[in-house]
Amino acid sequence: VTDWAENNADNTIPDELLYFTLSKLLSSKLASADEPRHAIFTQCEAFLTDDLVSHYEKTIKDTIYIDALSFVRKSVFADKINRQELSFNDLLNDMDDALEHEQGEHLAQRIREQYPVAMIDEFQDTDSVQYRIFSRIYKDQPATGWYMIGDPKQAIYAFRGADIFTYINARRSISEHYSLITNWRSSSAMIQAVNQIFTFSTPDNDFGPFIYNKDIPFHKVSPPLKENGQICRADVNPLMIDGKIPEALILLLNTTEQGYISKNDYERNMSLITAQRICSLISQGEAGTARIGQRPVASSDIAVLVRDGEQAKLIKNALLLRGINSVYLSERSNVFATREAMGITYILRACLEPDKKSRLKTAVAVPFLELSMQELDDYEMDDNRLDMLSLKFQAYLKQWQAQGVLAMLRSLIFDFSVMDRYLAVESSTSNGERRLTDLLHLSELLQDASTTLDSEQALLQWLEDQIESNLKNTQERQLRLENDQKLVQIVTVHKSKGLEYNIVFMPFVCRYRENRDAVLRYHEQNRPDKQASNVQPIRQIIDLKGTEEGKRLQNKESLAEELRLLYVG
Secondary structure (H helix, E strand, O other), X not given: OHHHHHHOOOOEOOHHHHHHOHHHHHHOOOOOOOOOOOHHHXXXXXXXXXXXHHOOOOXXXXXHHHHHHHHHHHHHHHHHHHHOOOOHHHHHHHHHHHHHOOOHHHHHHHHHHHOOEEEEOOXXXXXXXXXXXXXXHHOOOOOOEEEEOOOHHHOOOHHHOOOHHHHHHHHHHOOOOOOOOEOOOOOHHHHHHHHHHHOOOOOOOOOOOOOOOOOOOOOOXXXXXXXXXXXOHHHHOOEEEOOEOOOOOOOOOOOOOOOOOOHHHHHHHHHXXXXXXXXXXXXXXXXOOEEEOOEEOOHHHEEEEEOOHHHHHHHHHHHHOOOOOEEEOOOOOOHHHOHHHHHHHHHHHHHHOOOOHHHHHHHHOOHHHOOOHHHHHHHHHOXXXXXXXXXXXXXHXXXXXXXXXXXXXXXXXXXXXXXXXXXXXXXXXXXXXXXXXXXXXXXXHHHHHHOOOOOHHHHHHHHHHHHHHHHHHHHHHHHHHHHHOOOEEEEEHXXXXXXXXXXXXXXXXXXXXXXXXXXXXEEOOOOOOOOOOOOOOOOEEEEOOOOHHHHHHHHHHHHHHHHHHHHHO
């Protein structure tokens, strides 16, 4: 045992450890009535028979990972209980648990009575918990309707928790499938081109254009029937170059004599070629030889789809070399340039000087409190009300000093019903949910900054410095937004989903990186795909060993998502 403990470089667990388990000692021929009992024998028994560890070639490292994962989950759950907090996932998990409770069927029946028909849009983005909830409420209930509306080829939000395998499991469990066969948005030539790409190879049982061919098939779609007088919107005003309609889809194959090209060369070449083609289109539009319907092609007609900010930077720089301005629509705005940031400064000032009436009046007038004109007038006219407000801000200051700025701001948000007020003003011109997210984000940033500062006054100064340093950028951004619609638009595939652009470039669709993570995540394979009511969920596997088979399966899932991103674009 000592040799093993001191020289165990790979953390493997030897078979000899079995002889230190209680069951092995009890079954030994040497067992006697007065055999020694010790906690270590019981612990070895538990360690070697742990179901969580039994799936792996046991190592101490794996066991620590699994134990830590369990510990973190329990600790986070306990902390939320103590803080009386819920996340969006907690809402789902609580609903899931409630339906499993002995009163769960009664709850499900009440929901069915109130909502006898459920239509779930974008169902390809559902996760396993959501699907389990819907199943318990609506499955095998003839008096209800349950419609799952989605396109698995557009499942691209795994990073948000969406699970394409939940969709696959649902599809296998249901016998009635319906498909839309007419595309009214794209041009008829574009529809035919997409059909050609995704039916280019004859899929077999195991491999198709989207990898999982049995569960994510590609069905050709058609433009509207012209003989019935119908026409695609995009065919009404087609793209014309030199009086002719060009090919709807142009592919560029970028190769070398060696048969391959490096990642850096590929990205550089595609950026330069894309910029050159865009430059030509804009020049032709200015000359009147490139038109969309009756008007010339403009920069704002053109979109370049990318995966991330790095790719966007490559395109932006390549366009600038040709004197073409562009805007990256997926760029995150700075949270310190929001009205919420300025509003918090007035709140903090009032907390530091709660006896000053002018500070208090300014604080309650900040936009994110969303007080009505009547409420503000009450504070202005009623001295008693203002005195009560002063006491409240004195309490906020004490909480700030004792528990931190985050706790104080959350108390203020609760006291003034900020969440309810924000969501009540949600509209196309007032994004309450976005503003609420910014407010909570700022609260967390302030809490982080406070750990390196020596006073409440220093924290207020830090916030004011952040706002001032970003003010110039904010002004420049506002000026730029006025002209954004006139520029070439660069946008991520994820953000472009559901939007329409007249001319689209996708320069980097061939870039693919195999997984190199030490911990792999993939789904179990070869599950039965019979359409039955008792189809079991396709479970996710977390492979701590980083096995070759695990790498192959995770890369397979990654490639499938890349192909779906191509389709969405």
